[in-house]
Amino acid sequence: MSQLTINNVRIAGMSACVPATVEDNRTLPIYKDESEALKVITSTGIERHHKVDEGTTASDLTVKAVERLLTDLGWAPEDVDIFAYVCTSRDYIAPQTSCILQDRLKLRNDCCVFDLPFGCSGWVYGMSIVGSLMSHGTLKRAILVAAETNTLNRNPRDTAVRPLFGDAATATALEFDPDRSHPMNFMFGVDGSGYDAVWAPYGGMRRPVTPEALVEKEVAPGVFRRGIDMIVNGMDVFGFAIKQPPRSLKELISTFNIDTDTVDLLLLHQANRFIDEKIRKAIKIPPERTPYCLEEYGNVTSASIPLTMVSRCSERLAGDDKHCIACGFGVGLAWASMEFYAGGVKCSDMITY
Numbered sequence: 001m002s003q004l005t006i007n008n009v010r011i012a013g014m015s016a017c018v019p020a021t022v023e024d025n026r027t028l029p030i031y032k033d034e035s036e037a038l039k040v041i042t043s044t045g046i047e048r049h050h051k052v053d054e055g056t057t058a059s060d061l062t063v064k065a066v067e068r069l070l071t072d073l074g075w076a077p078e079d080v081d082i083f084a085y086v087c088t089s090r091d092y093i094a095p096q097t098s099c100i101l102q103d104r105l106k107l108r109n110d111c112c113v114f115d116l117p118f119g120c121s122g123w124v125y126g127m128s129i130v131g132s133l134m135s136h137g138t139l140k141r142a143i144l145v146a147a148e149t150n151t152l153n154r155n156p157r158d159t160a161v162r163p164l165f166g167d168a169a170t171a172t173a174l175e176f177d178p179d180r181s182h183p184m185n186f187m188f189g190v191d192g193s194g195y196d197a198v199w200a201p202y203g204g205m206r207r208p209v210t211p212e213a214l215v216e217k218e219v220a221p222g223v224f225r226r227g228i229d230m231i232v233n234g235m236d237v238f239g240f241a242i243k244q245p246p247r248s249l250k251e252l253i254s255t256f257n258i259d260t261d262t263v264d265l266l267l268l269h270q271a272n273r274f275i276d277e278k279i280r281k282a283i284k285i286p287p288e289r290t291p292y293c294l295e296e297y298g299n300v301t302s303a304s305i306p307l308t309m310v311s312r313c314s315e316r317l318a319g320d321d322k323h324c325i326a327c328g329f330g331v332g333l334a335w336a337s338m339e340f341y342a343g344g345v346k347c348s349d350m351i352t353y
Contacts (some may be wrong), residue, residue, distance in 0.1 A: 013346035015069035049166030049298030057084025061169035082142035086122035120330025122302030157224035166298035170306035202227035246282035270294035314347035
């Protein structure tokens with residue numbers, strides 16, 4: 001059982017940027033009629049999502065989110081000791097996008113920067129890694145980005161994925177605080193045998209892009225894909241998601257002796273309303289303590305938990321400490337659960353770009 005406790009680190013602020021262009025699932029051209037669209041909305045809870053325009057990448061959204069957060073916190077770029085970029089839709093295979101963003105954001109040349117190409121569990125994994133680096137006190141301030149432009153690697157004629165995924169970038173500011181009374185606690189897990197439940201078959205070193213990989217094929221009625229497009233095997237993901245995340249949260253609760261009656265917020269990866277409700281009920285958290293933003297933003301993978309916090313919880317997080325538990329789960333198949341307290345958090349207004 002992999003577990004971790006981190007002391008002396010707090011969330012100082014958060015921000016989020018989404019594209020200005022919105023796709024409404026009711027009017028997507030991939031459906032024959034509105035009734036077909038309504039079935040998808042009813043089964044997933046996702047009504048619309050934001051989509052980047054051509055030429056815009058996750059790093060472009062990131063710049064807007066980070067610049068706003070630094071301004072609102074009163075931090076200068078040179079105050080940042082760590083910059084971590086959680087994203088799978090990177091600008092290039094090489095170099096790391098975090099290196100490019102160091103220059104775009106005017107961070108110090110001796111800033112610790114790195115990419116973390118995790119998917120849906122990425123924000124929780126990122127919090128554990130950045131928090132661990134900061135807990136010793138030599139690195140005082142950090143920006144953890146969780147961003148994704150899912151619409152760029154999903155086929156727009158794939159009825160199985162286009163309605164589900166959106167684009168967003170979030171930034172979480174972390175600060176070393178030796179007087180912090182509450183630790184952050186984590187549980188981790190992965191089942192790599194399910195790697196092809198969510199994957200892009202071509203485009204890496206094992207399967208480089210070939211002319212054949214660029215040919216669009218109808219793989220099922222109404223489902224068109226190329227070899228380079230992301231594939232989501234719905235039943236495999238569903239079976240994993242209703243089993244492993246609640247188990248992980250129960251392990252977190254048991255290991256760290258969490259009284260769920262004191263939990264103010266259950267923050268789940270925004271995958272699917274039905275799945276998330278199964279998880280919520282399994283650990284017996286009331287619905288009013290479980291915020292959702294997927295109806296408006298869809299599944300934004302690693303950005304989904306912080307996007308929920310910024311868009312749905314900003315007023316609650318600005319006050320006294322709130323007792324939170326979170327779980328990210330998906331691509332990998334990987335999962336991670338976390339207990340933390342958040343209060344006095346500066347949440348910037350939502351940005352559209």
